[in-house]
Amino acid sequence: MQISLRPGLKLAHQLFNDSDRLMALMILSLHALLIWGDSIDLHRALFLCHYGCFLMWQPVMRQSKTLSWQAAFLIVIGAAVGMLFINWWVIAFWIASLFALIGGRIFSEETSRDRLPNILASTYLLAILLLWVVPKLLKSNDDLAAAAFMLTYFLPLLPLAILFLSAKHKSKAQSANIDFFYTLLIFLLSSIVILGSFAIGVIWKIHYIKLLIVVVMSLAATLVVLSWLWNPSSSFSGLELLMSRYLLSIGLPFEHWIRQIAKYAEYESTAEKFLQAAMRELVELNWVSGLMWEAEGSKDQIGEATPFISTFTFHQLHLTLYSRWQFSPAMYLHVQLLTQILGEFYEAKRREEMIVQNTYMQSLYETGSRLTHDIKNILQSMGTLSAAAAQSSDDGSDDARLIELVKKQIPRLSQRLASTLTKLELPSTEKKSQEKVANWWKGFKQLNNNLQISFEAPINMPKTDIDPDVLDSVVDNLLHNALEKAKLEANTIIKVSLMPSAHFCLEVTDTGSAVPKNVVDRLFKAHISSKNGLGVGLFHAAQQARNAGYELSLVDNQDGEVRFRLEMVEEDKTLTA
Structure with missing residues (x-):
């Protein structure tokens, strides 16, 4: 017995778990109600069958949803009213509602395979409405007597075809998509057909086929005119723009x-x-x-x-x-x-x-950091002078040379300090000083002569004028970094070379370890963390040199030879950049 029930259970599962097949059953029960529901008892039974199929198919509430007592009460009231007070007018608008619900879903389906069941169902409902129900309202059954056989026996082939459509390629999660706008529009058009056919048929008393042609052609002409007015041309937007504005603004x-x-x-x-x-x-x-x-x-x-x-x-x-x-x-x-x-x-x-x-904060930070860097270089130069004074001999033989060095360097340091204070008060105002390369080189050697640094210079110095404040700041920073490295790495030799070229070019070389690659990638481009100092010296030195018309670069970077170059940028290179 269980074996014989399994095919039936499988068939029931396929019918009641497929929305399209439930729709086909609902339409077939509607067809039976319209064609064979003449007797009262059979009419009520067929109506309850159709009403039950509709409840299982309806796209408003899901089948798995638990009904409240209010929803159950409304369902019972609907069944009672349908059995007691149903007539051809109620049936006409009921079919128009079903046609609107099914027809509105055609526009929301993605593939033609998904749209086909809805198209077949809509075709049946429209045909049964115009060729069976509306003639009943007008009492024009004799006008379509020749089509009665086809409507009775051939029209049900459309919902039967839905039952046997393959469900292999159908999406598993069937959602009840209801496009309210299209559904309402289709219902209104169906109502216009019903009421227009009835009004014209009562007034003109013409054959129903002629009546149907007049109504359908009039409705088609109206839709053509509306579609043209919706977007008539590229120069006039038409009703589309008016509707869009209304939907956006709602008045x-x-x-x-x-x-x-x-x-x-x-x-x-x-x-x-x-x-x-x-x-x-x-x-x-x-x-x-x-x-x-x-x-x-x-x-x-x-x-x-x-x-x-x-x-x-x-x-x-x-x-x-x-x-x-x-x-x-x-x-x-x-x-x-x-x-x-x-x-x-x-x-x-x-x-x-x-x-x-x-x-604003970045500007303050950069200005403060740059000026701090300048003051640090000035203090380093003052420290160099203090170191020279501390290393002088006790017999006083070097006092005259020391006094001469102090007389030359103190005014320069005072000038650099005054320039830094001016930048602090007026960051946008920067005065550039000019000096010959030979004079600057002589003072620079005297100031750093007591340090473990070797100096090289060509016999013929470049004839170009340089900015001594910028060179003092940048070169002092390079020397400070090299001296810090020499403290950590023994036997490091530091050399400052003034290159034999037509324009100013100076190189600072040390024989210490190479600069790490991760530091080289960001050198002169961003602030770099440093174990000694502020970690921002080379970044601001490069900016200061660039603003003054110089270029600071790392030309050699290997163990035993680390070489920085400070070079005046030629005018043709500046114009090309």
Whole structure:
């Protein structure tokens, strides 16, 4: 017995778990109700069968959803009313509703295989409506007597074909997609056909075939005209633009709102002022009674509070809107769009303020760091002078030479310090001094003569003028780094060479270890962490040299030979860059 029940259970499972096959059963039960439901008892039985198939197929509530007692009560009331008060008018609009539900789903299906069952079902419903139900309303059965046999026995082949369609390539998760706009449009068109056919048939008293042709052709002509008016040409947008504007604005000044918000975002200097101006503009709308908003820890309110409250949150803005009446769903979505635009503009203003603040802080940091670097180099030069004084002999033989060195270097250090203080007070004002290479080289050698550094220079010095403040700052930084390396690595030789070229070119070389590769990649481009000093010296030295018309580079980097070059950039190279 169990073996004989298995095919039946399998068939029932295939029927009741497939939306298209349930739709086919519903249409077949409707066909039986329309054709063979003349007797009262058979009519009620067929109606209950059709009503049950519809409940299992209907796309509004899922089959797995638990019914509430209110929904169950409505289902029972619908069955009772259908059995007691059904007539051809009720049947006509019922079929129009089914046609709208099924026809509206055609536009939401992705593939032709998924659309085919809905197309077959819609074809059946439209045919049975125009060729069977409407003639019953007009009592014109004799006009379609020749088509009665075809309607009775051949039209059901359409829903039967749905039952036997292959379900192999059908998506497993069948969702009840209902396009409200298309469904409503199809229902209205079906209602126009029903009522138009009835009105013309009653007034003109013409043959039903002629009547059907007049109604269908009139409706087709109307749709053609509307489709042309929807988008008639590229120069005139037609009804499409009017409909889009209405759906966007719902009768509200959407475009005016966008222009005003953009104007406030452009002219208001701060995000807070922009927000206040936007709120004053929003409260002027006739459906807004008051507003309360919270942003960045501060609260503010404008207008009057009402019982109709809507809340919106976008980024850091929390907005409470008091309206003069309760919003409909469409109105709420529109208000959400308006407030979201406000929130996005407000967030953009906040980011703009943050960028300006970060730029200001970055400028302060770079200026302070650069001036700190200059002062550090000056202090290093003063330390060199102190070291020279400490190394002088006790018998006083070197006092005259030391005094001469101090007389020459103290004014230069004082000048560099004064220049640094001027940059601190007026960062945009920088005065450049000029000096011959020979004079600068002589003073530079005297200042660093007591250090373990060897100096090389050609017989014929370059004739170009140089900026001594820039060279002192940059070269002092290079020497300081080399001396720090010499403290950690014994037997390191440091050499400063003035190259024999027409323009100024100086190299600082040491025989210590090479600069690590990860440091070389960022050298002169960004701040680098350093075990000694501030770790920003070479970065600011390179910037200072570049601004003065020089180029600082690492030309050799290997163990035993690390060479930095400071070279004046030629004019033709500057123009090419």
